[in-house]
Amino acid sequence: DGGITQSxxxxxxxxGQNVTLSCEQNLNHDAMYWxxxxxxxxxxxxxxxxxxxxxxxxxxxxxxxxSREKKExxxxxxxxxxxxxxxxxxxxxxxxxxxxxxxxxxxGAGSRLTVL
Amino acid sequence: xxxxxxxxxxxxLSEEAFLTINCTYTATGYPSLFWYVQYPGEGLQLLLKATxxxxxxxxxxxxxxxxxxxxxxxxxxxSVQVSDSAVYFCALxxxxxxxxxxxxxxxxxxxxx
Numbered sequence: 001d002g003g004i005t006q007s008x009x010x011x012x013x014x015x016g017q018n019v020t021l022s023c024e025q026n027l028n029h030d031a032m033y034w035x036x037x038x039x040x041x042x043x044x045x046x047x048x049x050x051x052x053x054x055x056x057x058x059x060x061x062x063x064x065x066x067s068r069e070k071k072e073x074x075x076x077x078x079x080x081x082x083x084x085x086x087x088x089x090x091x092x093x094x095x096x097x098x099x100x101x102x103x104x105x106x107x108g109a110g111s112r113l114t115v116l
Numbered sequence: 117x118x119x120x121x122x123x124x125x126x127x128x129l130s131e132e133a134f135l136t137i138n139c140t141y142t143a144t145g146y147p148s149l150f151w152y153v154q155y156p157g158e159g160l161q162l163l164l165k166a167t168x169x170x171x172x173x174x175x176x177x178x179x180x181x182x183x184x185x186x187x188x189x190x191x192x193x194x195s196v197q198v199s200d201s202a203v204y205f206c207a208l209x210x211x212x213x214x215x216x217x218x219x220x221x222x223x224x225x226x227x228x229x
């Protein structure tokens with residue numbers, strides 16, 4: 001079945017360490033996204049990529065980095081510069097352009113990061 | 117910029133009760149509107165959508181009508197079940213070129229037997 005796989009599901013990190021969250025999709029979607037979810041704040045966009053080898057900052061990109069070397073993969077690195085990294089991270093993908101379904105996001109199951 | 121405001125939760129209902137979760141939005145042009153649902157420990161899933169004024173989205177007994185005159189997209193269900201307990205997010209995507217999806221803060225629904 002097509003979908004988005006995020007790993008790990010749970011991750012613990014010491015302060016000062018960088019961690020990388022994996023996101024892989026087999027939906028053949030061009031666009032991919034990373035969101036951060038905190039209680040009572042909904043979802044906030046960290047980074048997005050509309051095509052391979054290109055990505056843009058979202059609303060809260062500071063302290064995060066991404067790469068998009070392959071269409072199916074969009075890993076997120078949470079760096080030591082991120083002041084409050086404990087959160088639930090969600091990866092999503094969508095069709096690009098104006099095709100039917102281009103507005104709809106498909107989400108992975110999420111990764112919960114806890115900084116000790 | 118675009119914004120979505122939805123009623124705060126948690127909302128607690130008895131099984132078979134009627135559900136309304138209010139959602140209003142601010143956006144230029146003609147955005148597409150969505151309701152997503154998140155079950156505990158999972159990612160979000162699309163519940164329903166509407167892409168133009170007066171469209172009604174529906175799925176699994178849930179409905180929402182795109183009301184441009186009141187900039188609203190309220191979610192309704194006539195008879196909730198315990199399995200509907202989840203967090204519901206209203207969202208919009210602006211029209212024209214690339215537009216990000218803007219989410220509301222989510223409304224937690226708890227249905228008790």
